Amino acid sequence: MLAVEEVAKLLSDIESDRIERTISTTNTDKFGQAICAFANDLPNHNLPGYLIIGADDKTGNVDGKIRITDQLLQNLGGIKTDGKLQPQVSMTVEKVSLDDGDVAVVTVQPCHFTPVRYEGRIWVRTGPRKCIASEADEKILLEKRASRMMTFDALPCFDATIDDIDVDAFRQIYLPKAFPDDVLRYDNRTVEQQMQALGYYNVRYGCPTFAGIIMFGKRPEQFLPGSYVQYVRFSGTSRAGEIRSEYKFSGNLVKILAQLDTFVDASITNRRPVPVSALREEMVVDYPHWATRELLMNAICHRDYEGNGPVQFYQYDDRIEIMNPGGLYGKATPENFPFVNDYRNGVVAEGMKVLGFVNRYSRGVQAVQDELEANGNGRADFKLHLGTAFLVVENTANKEANKEANKEANKEANKGFDEVLDLIRKDPSITYAQLKKALGLKHTAVYERIKKLKDMGLISREGGRSAGRWTVNE
Numbered sequence: 001m002l003a004v005e006e007v008a009k010l011l012s013d014i015e016s017d018r019i020e021r022t023i024s025t026t027n028t029d030k031f032g033q034a035i036c037a038f039a040n041d042l043p044n045h046n047l048p049g050y051l052i053i054g055a056d057d058k059t060g061n062v063d064g065k066i067r068i069t070d071q072l073l074q075n076l077g078g079i080k081t082d083g084k085l086q087p088q089v090s091m092t093v094e095k096v097s098l099d100d101g102d103v104a105v106v107t108v109q110p111c112h113f114t115p116v117r118y119e120g121r122i123w124v125r126t127g128p129r130k131c132i133a134s135e136a137d138e139k140i141l142l143e144k145r146a147s148r149m150m151t152f153d154a155l156p157c158f159d160a161t162i163d164d165i166d167v168d169a170f171r172q173i174y175l176p177k178a179f180p181d182d183v184l185r186y187d188n189r190t191v192e193q194q195m196q197a198l199g200y201y202n203v204r205y206g207c208p209t210f211a212g213i214i215m216f217g218k219r220p221e222q223f224l225p226g227s228y229v230q231y232v233r234f235s236g237t238s239r240a241g242e243i244r245s246e247y248k249f250s251g252n253l254v255k256i257l258a259q260l261d262t263f264v265d266a267s268i269t270n271r272r273p274v275p276v277s278a279l280r281e282e283m284v285v286d287y288p289h290w291a292t293r294e295l296l297m298n299a300i301c302h303r304d305y306e307g308n309g310p311v312q313f314y315q316y317d318d319r320i321e322i323m324n325p326g327g328l329y330g331k332a333t334p335e336n337f338p339f340v341n342d343y344r345n346g347v348v349a350e351g352m353k354v355l356g357f358v359n360r361y362s363r364g365v366q367a368v369q370d371e372l373e374a375n376g377n378g379r380a381d382f383k384l385h386l387g388t389a390f391l392v393v394e395n396t397a398n399k400e401a402n403k404e405a406n407k408e409a410n411k412e413a414n415k416g417f418d419e420v421l422d423l424i425r426k427d428p429s430i431t432y433a434q435l436k437k438a439l440g441l442k443h444t445a446v447y448e449r450i451k452k453l454k455d456m457g458l459i460s461r462e463g464g465r466s467a468g469r470w471t472v473n474e
Contacts, residue, residue, distance in 0.1 A: 002105055007096045010050055011060040011103075014468070015461055017125050017447075018045060021055040023063050025072055029119075031106070032079050036118035037130040039089040040141055041110035043451075044331055048110070049125070054103035064101030076106055084119050087111070115141035127432070127447035136333075143330050152306055153211035153345040156202040157223055164223075165208055167191050169254045170200070170216045178354045199347040211347035214305060217252045226325065229260065229300065230310040237316050248310075253300070253348070257357050264293045268315065284376075286396045287320060291371040294364050295380065295392050297357045299324035301349050302390065323391040327384075334384040335448055338365035420449050424459060424470045 010019050020034045031051060038049025053076070054066045076093045079085060090109040095102055115122045115138055122133035122141065133141065171191065175184060178198070187194065195201035200212035208216075213223050220227040229249040235241040249256045249263075269289045273281040299311045304326025312323045328334065330342030343349045352358040369379050376397040383391040423430055423438055436446045453459045460471050 001094060002096060002107070004096060004098060007052070007103065007105060008098060010052065010105075011055055011062065014058075014060055014463075015128070017043060017128055018047060018049045019052065020050070020130070021052045021057040021060060023054065023056060023066060025053060025066060028075065028079065031076060032084055032118045033121075033123045033130060035079060035089060035091060035106060035108050036085060036116050036121075036123040037125045038108035039085075039091075039111040039116040040114050040122065040124050040133070042124040042126070042133070042137055042140065044144070046110055049108045051106040051108065052103050053106075054101065062098055062100035062103060066101065068095045068102040068104045072104060076104060086117050087113050089116060112145070114145050126444055140333055151344065151346050152304075153214060153347045154199055154209055156205045156207050157210050157213050158205060158207055160208045160213055160217070160223055161206075162192060162201070162208065164218055165195075165200075165212060165216050166218050166252060166254070167216075169252065170195065173254055174216070174351070174354065177356070199350070209347065210305065211345070211351065213252075214345075214348055215253050215351045220252055221250060224305050226308045226310050227305055228310045229256065229296075229313055231263070231313045231315070233315045235317065237318050239314070241316070253352065254355065257297070257300070257352070257355060260296060261293055261357070264296065265289045268292055268320070284397065287377065287394060288371050288375045288397075291368045291375075291377075291380075292320065292394060294358075294368050295322050295394060297352065298364060299390070299392075301352050301358050302326065302329065302344055304344065304388075318396050320394045320396075321391060322394070323389055325389055327387050327390050335445055337382070337384060339452075417449055417453065420446075420453060421458065421472060425472055428469045428471065430470065 011021070013019060018038070022030065024030060031053075034051045038051070041049070053072070054068060055062050073093050073095060080088060080091055089111050092107045094105055096105055115133065122138055123130055124133045124137050175194070179187075192201050192203060195208070195212060196203045199209060200215060201208050210224065213220050214227060217223065230246070231249065232246045233244040235244055249260055268287050269292070270286040271283055273283055296311075296313060299322050303311055303324035307325040309325045312321070314321045326344060328337060329344040331340050332342045333340070349358065358364070372378065372380055372394065378395050381393040383393070419439055420435060423435060432443065432446055432450075436443055439446060450459070458473055460473060461468050462471065463469060
């Protein structure tokens with residue numbers, strides 16, 4: 001049961017996208033669409049949404065003339081089970097008496113099995129309004145559903161046995177990095193039990209998980225045909241050029257991650273001295289080692305291992321392209337990347353972190369961009385709309401040629417954040433529509449930037465949508 005104070009607070013929060021108010025008592029389809037949108041929780045608040053009947057949506061004021069009858073409450077409760085909402089959602093209906101009158105409150109919990117449909121249509125919240133989901137929205141909801149289930153790498157690989165695992169690599173290389181010496185000294189468990197504790201073995205089925213095969217398998221390609229990295233060096237700037245060299249990095253990750261690290265350092269960075277005066281030389285590199293390695297490791301970590309394609313590590317005269325099967329996953333979208341991350345292969349990601357080849361703090365992309373800019377490569381170009389693949393392009397270092405590109409990239413990266421603050425400073429009463437027009441961005445992009453600035457405490461709002469004002473917290 002919601003307390004009266006909680007309902008009063010919900011009514012006054014005009015800006016929230018988790019609340020919808022209406023004075024209608026008969027528009028069942030409108031109610032069903034709102035419940036569907038809250039259950040889908042596209043912004044991923046992981047908090048309930050509220051449909052409040054008996055209050056004005058623009059002002060939040062209670063209309064004391066509306067009677068909240070038992071029949072109305074029954075009709076609202078019936079939306080859950082009348083078959084129009086699929087799958088069924090978790091919701092409660094209650095009558096709350098306030099000083100100005102009564103309201104009906106429908107509390108809707110986020111659904112774990114998205115997308116939820118109402119009469120066959122997927123409804124979502126986009127800022128303060130609801131609408132039918134786009135194809136991109138539906139993809140996000142499908143991946144949210146998948147991300148809440150067991151990831152592929154955690155599933156048992158039924159065709160494999162412990163004999164398909166390089167036990168020595170697990171015990172001699174991995175365990176000492178995962179646990180202190182004194183813990184290992186008194187660990188008398190079998191290797192199967194040790195691997196089970198870390199997500200690499202399934203004792204119930206008596207077989208390794210796919211993560212176990214990826215990390216420690218003797219022949220990973222026997223079970224996952226695409227689990228390797230394909231390096232090709234092309235002449236020129238396209239795949240039509242002559243192939244100068246190629247190499248296949250195959251085997252478990254304990255083996256090939258170290259090989260790739262050494263290969264990038266020895267063969268890709270291309271350190272060389274460049275005269276800067278008659279008496280002094282400066283050491284320059286085509287591709288900074290750490291940034292290039294980080295991009296490659298991320299491709300291995302986040303790739304889709306269910307497909308047959310490898311990670312492609314292609315080098316041209318003017319750039320490197322790294323492409324992995326599988327696009328953005330789960331909570332990550334083109335709009336919030338790289339600030340939001342999610343893990344398609346959670347067990348593998350943890351294993352790579354233990355070995356020291358990735359971090360799990362969502363800071364890698366920004367650090368990569370900083371190092372590339374400092375080296376004169378320009379910012380890495382992430383191709384986020386390929387759907388079934390993820391591509392990043394790293395240009396070769398050329399400080400003069402990339403100087404203007406860096407400025408433009410920085411401008412684009414910061415667009416919408418600094419400009420939002422400037423626009424609000426100039427006009428504290430500016431609306432979302434005016435911000436959208438001034439920035440040349442979609443409504444969702446403007447809303448995401450406003451939300452982030454609010455979360456960071458940089459801005460706040462007083463009053464409602466129509467008569468309210470923004471405050472910049474300097």
